Amino acid sequence: MLRIAVPNKGSLSGPAAEMLHEAGYRQRRESKELRTVDPSNDVEFFYLRPRDIAIYVSSGQLDIGITGRDLLVDSGADAEEILPLGFARSTFRFASKPGAASGLADLKGKTIATSYEGIVAGHLADNGVDASVVHLDGAVETAIELGVAEVIADVVETGTSLRNAGLEVFGEPIMKSEAVVIRRTGADGEEPKVQQFLRRLQGVLVARTYVMMDYDCRVEQLEKAVALTPGLESPTVSPLHNEGWVAVRAMVPAKEAQRIMDDLYDIGARAILTTAIHACRL
Ligand SMILES: Nc1ncnc2c1ncn2[C@@H]1O[C@H](COP(=O)(O)OP(=O)(O)OP(=O)(O)O)[C@@H](O)[C@H]1O
Numbered sequence: 032m033l034r035i036a037v038p039n040k041g042s043l044s045g046p047a048a049e050m051l052h053e054a055g056y057r058q059r060r061e062s063k064e065l066r067t068v069d070p071s072n073d074v075e076f077f078y079l080r081p082r083d084i085a086i087y088v089s090s091g092q093l094d095i096g097i098t099g100r101d102l103l104v105d106s107g108a109d110a111e112e113i114l115p116l117g118f119a120r121s122t123f124r125f126a127s128k129p130g131a132a133s134g135l136a137d138l139k140g141k142t143i144a145t146s147y148e149g150i151v152a153g154h155l156a157d158n159g160v161d162a163s164v165v166h167l168d169g170a171v172e173t174a175i176e177l178g179v180a181e182v183i184a185d186v187v188e189t190g191t192s193l194r195n196a197g198l199e200v201f202g203e204p205i206m207k208s209e210a211v212v213i214r215r216t217g218a219d220g221e222e223p224k225v226q227q228f229l230r231r232l233q234g235v236l237v238a239r240t241y242v243m244m245d246y247d248c249r250v251e252q253l254e255k256a257v258a259l260t261p262g263l264e265s266p267t268v269s270p271l272h273n274e275g276w277v278a279v280r281a282m283v284p285a286k287e288a289q290r291i292m293d294d295l296y297d298i299g300a301r302a303i304l305t306t307a308i309h310a311c312r313l
């Protein structure tokens with residue numbers, strides 16, 4: 032049975048459960064459940080603290096896990112990223128009172144508060160900067176006002192938390208993060224059950240980003256139309272009962288669907304339809 036670690040709370044947990052559900056896996060019914068078995072898919076899910084997931088996976092007791100890239104790096108655990116999942120996107124940045132610092136060089140001798148000590152200590156060491164790091168569990172934006180630190184390093188998404196605390200980011204982003212699937216470093220990448228799990232999640236990612244487009248066009252316009260909708264491999268072209276016309280079917284990126292429909296209409300295509308994709312295997 033495949034054993035998978037899933038975040039039990041925080042920003043990762045809702046979207047992770049939603050993605051697993053869309054991929055056809057049974058998920059826990061209530062938030063207190065710490066594990067659940069999905070016998071029809073031969074999978075067992077363990078609901079763990081996001082911060083602990085890389086450690087469990089690196090120990091080899093669980094086959095794979097879903098966590099944040101930043102948490103994986105911060106843990107220093109012997110685990111590697113195998114599939115980015117596109118949710119819980121954030122950047123990890125330094126911030127301070129406006130004007131208190133403008134780059135890495137200004138950190139020398141300063142105290143930096145963070146919940147991600149591993150990332151910060153590694154980044155300072157890589158850049159040869161000598162500064163102290165104070166570990167806080169969360170709400171680190173308050174640390175400057177309360178005199179615990181002069182600088183913070185934290186997850187930034189919209190920037191609202193920093194703005195509310197009167198802080199500004201400075202310097203280059205330390206890293207970009209999103210939810211990722213991880214496995215123990217060097218684990219068997221060809222394991223069929225793992226591959227099947229990854230294919231299912233990839234199917235969800237594709238279903239979320241593409242739509243199916245169908246339209247009719249004159250044979251003379253076919254090459255131009257196909258250039259607009261090349262599909263992933265190649266579009267399906269079928270004859271219509273009316274001579275000189277064909278029906279075309281291709282997957283297109285959902286974000287571009289409206290623009291492509293306009294362009295197809297302009298070259299004479301008609302009966303242009305888009306439909307959602309619920310699941311797929313590429
Ligand atoms: N506001 C946010 N937007 C996007 N991703 C976020 C946000 N806050 C945290 N994350 C991501 O969530 C993961 C952190 O997990 P964590 O459980 O600490 O989330 P959290 O939302 O901060 O929860 P908690 O309330 O328990 O602190 C990291 O990968 C981080 O990049």
Ligand SMILES: O=P(O)(O)OC[C@H]1O[C@H](OP(=O)(O)OP(=O)(O)O)[C@H](O)[C@@H]1O
Pocket residue numbers: 168169170171172185186187188189190191192193
């Ligand atoms: O840029 P924003 O959109 O404001 O998002 C970033 C904030 O979200 C997270 O905090 P969370 O609410 O999880 O609290 P925490 O600090 O206790 O983890 C993170 O630690 C930042 O504080």
Ligand SMILES: [Mg+2]
Pocket residue numbers: 041169
């Ligand atoms: Mg948090």
